[in-house]
Amino acid sequence: MEQVEQLLKRTLPFQVVSPETLGNIAGISQRETFSEGDVIYSAGQSANDVYVLASGRLHHAITPQVNAKIHEKSLNAGDVFGWAAIFEGERIRLADVSCTEPVEVLRIDGTKLLDLLRRDRNFGDAAMRSFSQLISQQYYLPPSVANRVPSTLAAPATTAEEPGEPAAQMASTWTLTMYRAGEWIRSPDPYLMMIGFMLLLGSWYLTVEVFKLPRFEDLPGLTTVVTEWFATDPMYGLSIHTSEYYQHVWVSIRRVAIAFLLATALGVPLGLFLGWSRTFREYVFPVFELLRPIPILAWVPLAIIMFTGSETPVIFLTFLASFFATALNTMLGVESIDESYTRAAYCLGANRWQVFREVIIPGAMPYVFTGLQISVGVAWFSLVAGEMVSGQYGLGYVINTSYTMVRYPTIIIGMVTLGIVGYATSAMVRVAGNYMMQWRLREMALGGR
Amino acid sequence: MAIASGGAAAPVTSKLQVSAGEIIVDNVSKSYGTGIFEKKVVKGCSFTIERNKLTVMIGPSGCGKSTLIKLLAGFEKPTTGNILLNGKPVTGPGRDRLVVFQESALFPWMTTYDNIMYGPIARGEADQKARDLAEFLLDKVGLRDFRSKYPTQLSGGMQRRAELARAMINNPEVMILDEPFRGLDAMSKELMWEYYSALFEESHRTNFFVTTDIDEALFLADRLIIMSNIPTRVRATIEVNIPRPRKLADFFTSERANEVKMTALSLLHEEAMKSFSGGSKAAADFVDSYARRSEQKA
Numbered sequence A: 001m002e003q004v005e006q007l008l009k010r011t012l013p014f015q016v017v018s019p020e021t022l023g024n025i026a027g028i029s030q031r032e033t034f035s036e037g038d039v040i041y042s043a044g045q046s047a048n049d050v051y052v053l054a055s056g057r058l059h060h061a062i063t064p065q066v067n068a069k070i071h072e073k074s075l076n077a078g079d080v081f082g083w084a085a086i087f088e089g090e091r092i093r094l095a096d097v098s099c100t101e102p103v104e105v106l107r108i109d110g111t112k113l114l115d116l117l118r119r120d121r122n123f124g125d126a127a128m129r130s131f132s133q134l135i136s137q138q139y140y141l142p143p144s145v146a147n148r149v150p151s152t153l154a155a156p157a158t159t160a161e162e163p164g165e166p167a168a169q170m171a172s173t174w175t176l177t178m179y180r181a182g183e184w185i186r187s188p189d190p191y192l193m194m195i196g197f198m199l200l201l202g203s204w205y206l207t208v209e210v211f212k213l214p215r216f217e218d219l220p221g222l223t224t225v226v227t228e229w230f231a232t233d234p235m236y237g238l239s240i241h242t243s244e245y246y247q248h249v250w251v252s253i254r255r256v257a258i259a260f261l262l263a264t265a266l267g268v269p270l271g272l273f274l275g276w277s278r279t280f281r282e283y284v285f286p287v288f289e290l291l292r293p294i295p296i297l298a299w300v301p302l303a304i305i306m307f308t309g310s311e312t313p314v315i316f317l318t319f320l321a322s323f324f325a326t327a328l329n330t331m332l333g334v335e336s337i338d339e340s341y342t343r344a345a346y347c348l349g350a351n352r353w354q355v356f357r358e359v360i361i362p363g364a365m366p367y368v369f370t371g372l373q374i375s376v377g378v379a380w381f382s383l384v385a386g387e388m389v390s391g392q393y394g395l396g397y398v399i400n401t402s403y404t405m406v407r408y409p410t411i412i413i414g415m416v417t418l419g420i421v422g423y424a425t426s427a428m429v430r431v432a433g434n435y436m437m438q439w440r441l442r443e444m445a446l447g448g449r
Numbered sequence B: 001m002a003i004a005s006g007g008a009a010a011p012v013t014s015k016l017q018v019s020a021g022e023i024i025v026d027n028v029s030k031s032y033g034t035g036i037f038e039k040k041v042v043k044g045c046s047f048t049i050e051r052n053k054l055t056v057m058i059g060p061s062g063c064g065k066s067t068l069i070k071l072l073a074g075f076e077k078p079t080t081g082n083i084l085l086n087g088k089p090v091t092g093p094g095r096d097r098l099v100v101f102q103e104s105a106l107f108p109w110m111t112t113y114d115n116i117m118y119g120p121i122a123r124g125e126a127d128q129k130a131r132d133l134a135e136f137l138l139d140k141v142g143l144r145d146f147r148s149k150y151p152t153q154l155s156g157g158m159q160r161r162a163e164l165a166r167a168m169i170n171n172p173e174v175m176i177l178d179e180p181f182r183g184l185d186a187m188s189k190e191l192m193w194e195y196y197s198a199l200f201e202e203s204h205r206t207n208f209f210v211t212t213d214i215d216e217a218l219f220l221a222d223r224l225i226i227m228s229n230i231p232t233r234v235r236a237t238i239e240v241n242i243p244r245p246r247k248l249a250d251f252f253t254s255e256r257a258n259e260v261k262m263t264a265l266s267l268l269h270e271e272a273m274k275s276f277s278g279g280s281k282a283a284a285d286f287v288d289s290y291a292r293r294s295e296q297k298a
């Protein structure tokens, strides 16, 4: 088997596939020997197998009906032939292949091979492309023949050469997303997730409304909350049918957005410089480290004294925690960059500023985006703290006033809404981050995620 | 693409304008730490990396080869002694010496093509000529179909080839490579030897190649420098004198190759044994692996 893999690895199309796929292909390869003068197949027969020549020499003659630049060719060890077996549509041999010496070949079932390549998400399409290339470059056949090799992910491929590439890539990103979604539905994950939710909601319902456990009976029950939340005429004045509800949500989102953008705009550069410049770090980092552990609630009085109105203190509090999280993660990101990258850049002639721009910044990006995700999380956290103390609208305000005014179901509505909106914003940051760092995504994909 | 096919036919020397440099390492020593913490890594080392030749340095693992390379690259300064490039002392990193370090250092956030073009872009020399050269090199190292892939999507061998291309595009006067094929499997390693020696044979740029693999050293070298154990210095220099172009198929059966290999091995054995008696595990492994290999061959 080892030998088979080694032989496969030497051929153009299989050089590129993942070790796992290579192993699988070796698994479906059969060794066969032929004597001098034997005919392996002739033009017009149906094509089922792809072959790799292991030893000996073959004569390969393409039928005159096909428009090849050169029709006859001799094949040596390592050559791949019989590619008509992976054509899309009709699979008919286009050549006569006969042995000029005793030969040994590997026979690989075309349909199974296509299947394996389709499953190799990362390199399958490259292998397919190598097949088309092989057909046009080594067998001198026109693109009309070479293009009959399907491409793995995107359906009908353009001649996967130069222009047209972005379109093909977009198509494959889309199919990839769909494929992943399909996988997810088929995996146990979504069902486990549903079970989790059902357990939570079920125990809420049971403890509060069915068993009425001692300290639980005063809590708003599941049905009460749901009814209130979706009521057209809510008992306590807040449901999805009231405009106030959206006003509170909107005010909170706006505060978080402003604070988050400010924290990013100031925190990322600060973190980059902290990581990059030793002297700068020596000045700033101790102060930074002293302020960072102070809880947000401890800042509330100062915030109210320092800022006028009800809006700015809340935004300041929300900003603060996000800012520390972003700056710290960015700094760690810069420190995590392998020295070999900066060394390579200097060797290639970059100056210090270029190294900062072209190595430090992109190299720190994965950490920066982790930092931003944390940062939105803590932004919501400190927003609620701020809104409970000061401010006139917002979800934190809703929760706090509903408590003092004994509108218990509204508290839960506020909490659940916070959960949903908070989750949605984190997800948005994550998606944006992944989109902007395709290389990182690929790395994780290859790392077995 | 027209450029690529035209490039493949034209002689390489017209594409890669080679101006080869020469490096003289003169009585260089390097220690880390001071006082009782002083660790001598390189001690009284002198050799020449000759113009237009492929000089291979081989020595036991951990003897201080990478340290020497950092000195040659200009990232560190010798404690004593001088390093001269074309007669001028080396004071810092520069584009005249291109160093490919032991650790793979393709930028993971750039595609293969962008990585290769990084040097010219960084220096503001990314003109049509540089782009043509990039196309040509992509073909040369067989990565044309992978130009828009990211490094993590390439196999180990492809990454090394991309790194070679990224270095070559800058037309350095001297190319310095630190164990560039370390960690590849035997088959890809041999493929890489062929790629690399073909590239050298086409340009005859001054090359300095560091390795711990005797077969690799032998197949590639015009001159072989054998290093002593740590603190390292030159133990012997051998002019290999095997004509180019070399082909793997019959290279290791030739009498001259075997003669050089035996001489080199016995010197390396001696060096490894020295530190073995000093209790170094690495050296013991080193001796073991060679003993096993020669048994297999016998």
Ligand SMILES: Nc1ncnc2c1ncn2[C@@H]1O[C@H](COP(=O)(O)OP(=O)(O)OP(=O)(O)O)[C@@H](O)[C@H]1O
Residues within 6 Å of the ligand: B032, B033, B039, B041, B060, B061, B062, B063, B064, B065, B066, B067, B068, B102, B212, B230
């Ligand atoms: N910055 C440093 N400070 C202290 N000691 C160092 C430093 N750099 C290297 N050394 C020491 O120098 C010795 C030689 O290291 P070096 O990396 O040069 O070896 P090498 O010959 O390249 O080994 P290998 O073949 O394994 O790559 C090691 O023992 C290492 O501990």
Ligand SMILES: [Mg+2]
Residues within 6 Å of the ligand: B065, B066, B067, B102, B178, B179
């Ligand atoms: Mg080293």
